[in-house]
Amino acid sequence: MSNSAVKFKNVEKKFAAETIIEKLSFEVEDGEFITILGSSGSGKTTTLKMINRLVEPDGGTIEVNGQSIEQIDLIELRRNIGYVVQQIGLFPHLTIEKNIATVPELLGWDKEKILVRVKELMELVKLPYEQYGKRHPKQLSGGQQQRVGVARALAANPQIMLLDEPFGAVDAITRKELQKQIKSIHKELSGKTFLFVTHDINEAFYLGDKVMIMNNGEISQYDTPKNIVTNPKTDFVKELLDTIYEEEALWRELK
């Protein structure tokens, strides 16, 4: 089962006169956890948003599960892709239960099935339904809200998950905890493809089966973490790795 879940072919995107993404081509295999690493303005978020058509490409083709996304009904496409944004994006006027139930409700599942699913997901992200189901997002900590965001995106059992810097706004310890959880969630729900955008190198290398390093709208290197470290292909990647080594040296010194 090595079908490609997501496939970009010569994709371009311009905003006004500025070219954000130039001739981007890559493939993501079914069930992989891909992290997309880049600084702000590198086009990583734009790349992600083109998959569920929140951003429309100006050229090239994007395929999801072997089908061009232009041939899939927009609403249909989005309901089959889980999406978690920067800083949560939970609906503040709905309870945690209702937030998680959003997509199943849009899809018209019956109430009991939704309830079972919500409980199951809240179990998965370690927020027991009895305790948290009826609360509102603002009554939860940042890390907890982020987990609800993940649960909500998983609700309708999408094969593909897009995560746009989901852990950007939480403290370091919570962040580490969330990273462990998302990794184990990916393992537990085998077969799901995760695309995870981040600007944190440690996060990218820790989580990704493969890391896609982006710079100025192009892919600098796209490989397994190990291959990237042993064989950095471009100057940009070398520079990036150097910052990590420098940091490491700093910590060693302090010890």
Next chain:
Amino acid sequence: MIDYWSYYHTRLIDAALMHLQLVTISLVAALIIAMLVIFTCINKDKWLSGLIYFFSALYSVPSYAFFALLIPLTGLGTTTAIIVLTLYSEYVLLRTFSTGIRQIDPLIIESARGMGMTDRQVFFKIQLPLSSKSIFSGIRLALTSIIGIATIAATINAGGLGTILFDGLRTQSIETIIWGAVLTIILCIFSNVVLRLIEKITLRNLELGD
């Protein structure tokens, strides 16, 4: 004062009810128009801004002149009054509604879209409930301002508390003027209290209560 009330209370109450009717009809009409405008223009920022400018221009026309201008078209009476009051409240409603909707965190809207909500669903499930607080304050603001403006409508024979006030002016009867003014104020306070109640109940149902 009290004597005046016992002599004329039917007339006073009638005028107050007439006033309430004028204001309510105008406000409901304005509310329906505002909802339609916001719903159709929500993703067309320029159209919405253009419309708000248009209504703000109308809002700046003095009410006296506005009534007079419409007489050749719609004649004397309640129709003209209702049109003018609707246009005045339209500006307040559109301004507050659009501010309320624009204040919603764009990330919330984006994740709603990303989850596969249609524009309609985003509007009814997310944008409308999340801007309901400003919508309600807009309604109350509009109501208060047109209750005042509606007194001028008496000059074009539309009835209401303005008739009492202008009667008092003409006959130089302080008692009449005071009763007219007091009733206008009471009407204002009363309708605000009622709206407050409706607001509270709605917000509680939307789980937005403070």
